[in-house]
Amino acid sequence: MLYILTVCLGIIIGLIMKGRISNLAEIKIKKVWLIILAFLIQAVARIIGAKGIQMPAESAIVIQLAVFLLMAACFWFNRYYSGMVFIGIGYLMNTVVMAANGGRMPVSEKVLAATSISHFIDNIKTGKDIKHVIMNSGTKMKFLADIIPIPGFLGSMMQVVSIGDLVILVGIFILTVELVTGRKIFGTNDRKQDFGADDIK
Structure with a gap:
């Protein structure tokens, strides 16, 4: 819901x-297939995890590295947009904390337990969710983890977010x-006053 709003x-x-x-209708983001491929990789990984298929511990790091490289490449090709720069920064923040914690995003069990998706705690603990890990005393860079609850209908699709997620939302808005x-929005239109289809294809 946050993304839609x-x-x-x-x-x-x-x-x-x-x-x-x-x-x-005139805009075409450069190399959008890179983002599509990144999401497909994540989707396949989640489906495998949801089916209870155990994957090697190193797989999370490999998957996140592949996704990061694909996303980073797309952000680079579209860096002319101020909003894309913010999205890239937010994504980098999420990637850094995940890299510091074995390729998975730490999430606060206390915050998650207070939401309507508390059942995901079991999925995370059993390894079915290969993207997240429950925070503990050994978690690094906790301030960048999923620790921010989103109340009410605003959190209908993502009830616990990170600072990086919020930066991404700012980028999407811009x-x-x-x-x-x-x-x-920021800087000058040094390439074109109006960046339409001819400018980004």
Whole structure:
């Protein structure tokens, strides 16, 4: 829900800034297949974990490294957008804490237990969820972990987030505004006043 609301807010602000919805149809993010491939890798890994198939401990690190490289490449190709830079920074923050904890994102058991998805605790502890790990005394960089609860309907799709996730949301908002208005929010439009389909394909 947070992602949907963020995009909707970005569209509204973009329109207030004299942007056009039609601009969205003209935009083509460079190398978008890199992001699609990254999500497919994560999806397959989660399906395998959900089926109870045990994977080597090192697999989490390998998977996250592959996903990181794919995402980082896409962010680099689209770095002209201010919003994409923020998304990249947020994703890097998440990747750093995961790399420091065996390739998995630490999550607060206390915070998770207070949500409607508390049943995921068992999945994490049994290894079915290969993306997360319950925080403990040995967890590194706890401040970057999933420790922030999202209340009410706002958390209907992601009830516990990290600082990196919030930075990503800021990036999505900025990127949406940029796409609707056809211009950068930060910096100058040194490549084109209006970056449309001819600019990013």
